[in-house]
Amino acid sequence: MSETFDFIVIGSGGGSMCAALQMRAAGKSVLILEKTDLVGGTTAASGGVMWIPNNRFMKSEGIEDSAEKANAYLDAVVGDSKDAAGASRERRLAYVEQAPEMINFLVDQGIQLRRIPSWPDYYDVAGASVPGRAVVSQLFDIKKLGVWKEKLRPGFLPLPANLDEAMQLPLIKRSGKAKKVLARIIGRVLVDKITGKQRATAGQALQGQMLHAALKAGVGIRLNAAVKEIIVENDRVTGVIVGVQKISARLGVLINAGGFARNQRMLDQYIPGTSADWSSTIDADTGEMIEEGQRIGAATAQMAERIGMQISLPPGSKSLAVKPGMQNDICKPHAIVVDQTGVRYAGEACSHAEFSQRMIERNKIAPASPSWMIFDSQYLATYMLAGTMPGAKKPKSWTEEHFLRSGDTVEALAASCGLDASTLKASVERFNGFSRKGRDEDFQRGDHPYDQWTGDPLSTPSNTLGTIEKAPFFAVQILPGDVGTYGGLVTDTHARVLRADGSVIEGLYATGTSTASVMGRVEPGPGGSIGPSFTWGYVAAKHAINNVKN
Structure with missing residues (x-):
């Protein structure tokens, strides 16, 4: 038929x-x-x-x-x-x-x-x-x-909250404006329950x-x-095959079947060093329609490119469709990112796509996949971490399974992470000096409007610079995930x-x-x-x- x-x-x-x-x-x-x-x-x-x-x-x-x-x-x-x-x-x-x-x-x-x-x-x-x-x-x-x-x-x-409202929620303990936003969201939840709505x-x-x-x-x-084949007749695409059925198209066929972020074979071919397990795309993002296009003569380009999103993988998160994104975490005061030699290599407040690209580039000359997010007790008490709300209490499994590392000194933290203690201490002290002066001389973190927007709006004098000096000190690994190829x-x-x-x-x-x-x-x-x-x-x-x- x-x-x-x-x-x-x-x-x-x-x-x-x-x-x-x-x-x-x-x-x-x-x-x-x-x-x-x-x-x-x-x-x-x-x-x-x-x-x-x-x-x-x-x-x-x-x-x-x-x-x-x-x-x-x-x-x-x-x-x-x-x-x-x-x-x-x-x-x-x-x-x-x-x-x-x-x-x-x-x-x-x-x-x-x-x-x-x-x-x-x-x-x-x-x-x-x-x-x-x-x-x-x-x-x-x-x-x-x-x-x-x-x-x-x-x-x-799963809340009737606009994105800009949801961005305010981590501030509810510190901001009257955020408390009003939360009240507004709760009000919508109650209205939806009464009226039978389900606002997404x-x-x-x-x-x-x-x-x-x-x-x-x-x-x-x-x-x-699932489309098995694109039909070409007389040098023109005229339809598709689904199962054993032919479906014809008078005016054309549009491919919008996603990329290949979940196809490890294609990742190994085009973007080696990345993993399908790091992606926040849906499981069906497997690239077969790109390959079908290639089969009928289509050109491809930019196959080594992806929309990066640095992620963490706390216990229990590997099965999540959307992995905990870390871009809004690493840009806050009292935190930096270093590679596995203990060296800071990029401005943490840049966009998720840019920072993930820097991770992959860095990994070509020094091990940086995974990298380490280094932060102190000031950070842990004030900011979200890997999808959890601010506060020192974190899931017990985080420490039991060595996701969250800690040390009473920077040197002790380095030992816990397998980093060179003197290199990590030098990186932290250098960043602390920049934070005290109010300017990141290495990567200009905080100089640009986006840096300031993505930082902490309640932090002064800088939205994104802050010393890492209050013990104990902490670290989690971050990986160059993606939200698509x-x-x-x-x-x-x-x-x-x-x-x-x-x-x-x-x-x-x-x-x-x-x-x-x-x-x-x-x-x-x-x-x-x-x-x-x-x-x-x-x-x-x-x-x-x-x-x-x-």
């Missing part, structure tokens, strides 16, 4: 339902094929943040931005590289133009979005936005999905809204429907998949982490993968509808 649709989408992650909504708005039939039993992909389990320059919310709030400013920023941060085909200047220009249009389209479809009030771009260069370009979903009542509620992939934050946040809210809109628009969605199929400004010679594979489109990212080797700001996933899905559907061949 065979079927025919206008458009087929492989995978149900970030850009899939965006493309499907565009198709349905044009009166075209569309089918989403999801290989797992849950909808939403890694996007649903993530923060659900989209990096969207010059977006409507910035304009409505009077925040300065423009295409020119955003392009200058991407030129400075991403730049041009012959071996980063996904991040050509032409594609960057197209992204800056199309991303805000995509947001306008979603709003017109009834998707309720908002701008996070403050989340600076990650790099302090020309064109950066200090208020930030982060767009997220409003809270969404997933009970509106009816029977599909149980088919939506769970999120990481972050990526689950975003994908919940997208699923709700897609179902309402008449999008076909099939679960447990950044390399894959090469696409053009219309999201069409290309061959190595630059020619188009007619009828085949791709978006998300199945592609070589438009951001090249960096994440310019929060949402550097989800924003492009939605945008190129939107672009692909528009092109397929118009069937423009240029």
Whole structure:
């Protein structure tokens, strides 16, 4: 038995339902094929943040931005590289133009979005936005999905709290503002209990809204429907094989099946020294559609790149879908990160993607995977650690299984960690000197707007610098985890998949982490993968509808 649709989408992650909504708005039939039993992909389990320059919310709030400013920023941060085909200047220009249009389209479809009030771009260069370009979903009542509620992939934050509100919660013992935020969240919990709502946040809210809109628009969605083969006839992609069934596509096929962060064989081939066990992507992020694209002649690029997220693995965390991220931990006062020789090698307050990249680079010349986060009792009493709230009391298993190491002196801590005592002591003393002077002369930690934002807003005179001097001293290992790979199929400004010679594979489109990212080797700001996933899905559907061949 065979079927025919206008458009087929492989995978149900970030850009899939965006493309499907565009198709349905044009009166075209569309089918989403999801290989797992849950909808939403890694996007649903993530923060659900989209990096969207010059977006409507910035304009409505009077925040300065423009295409020119955003392009200058991407030129400075991403730049041009012959071996980063996904991040050509032409594609960057197209992204800056199309991303805000995509947001306008979603709003017109009834998707309720908002701008996070403050989340600076990650790099302090020309064109950066200090208020930030982060767009997220409003809270969404997933009970509106009816029977599909149980088919939506769970999120990481089971509270009706916006991301910017959740970021305040670690401060509740020290901040009146944070106490008010907590009261607001508790109020929502009570209202939801009384009214029968179940408001979700972050990526689950975003994908919940997208699923709700897609179902309402008449999008076909099939679960447990893994694509085995992409069909090519007369030099054009015409459909797919699912099981033994052929499903044809009149206008095209869009690949949005994720990257390969959970495929150890591909990691060993393209990003050696990394582990699938360190990833916070979903288990299905295994790259077979990238390889299927290669089979039919598609070019790939940037396969050595990933969106890093430094993590820790406390006892019991290896089975967690989302590993404890450490970026918001290591940037706080009274803490540094050193390699296995005891040397500090990077500014801890930079973005998670940049710091993880530094870990991998450092590991090529000195053992740094894992590295050690070194901190003192001031830190432990004040800040979160590996997903636990501030305070000295930690799970007993942390010490029993040697996850949390300690020592009454820095030298004793070094012995516990197998580090050279004199080297570690010198690293700590050097950082302490910088903290007392108020300037990190080695890595300029705290000099940039993002550093200050991600630090402790209640710490003075610096949000991120603070001496490591109050015993006992502590350490935990951190690893260069990820939230996805950044390399894959090469696409053009219309999201069409290309061959190595630059020619188009007619009828085949791709978006998300199945592609070589438009951001090249960096994440310019929060949402550097989800924003492009939605945008190129939107672009692909528009092109397929118009069937423009240029």
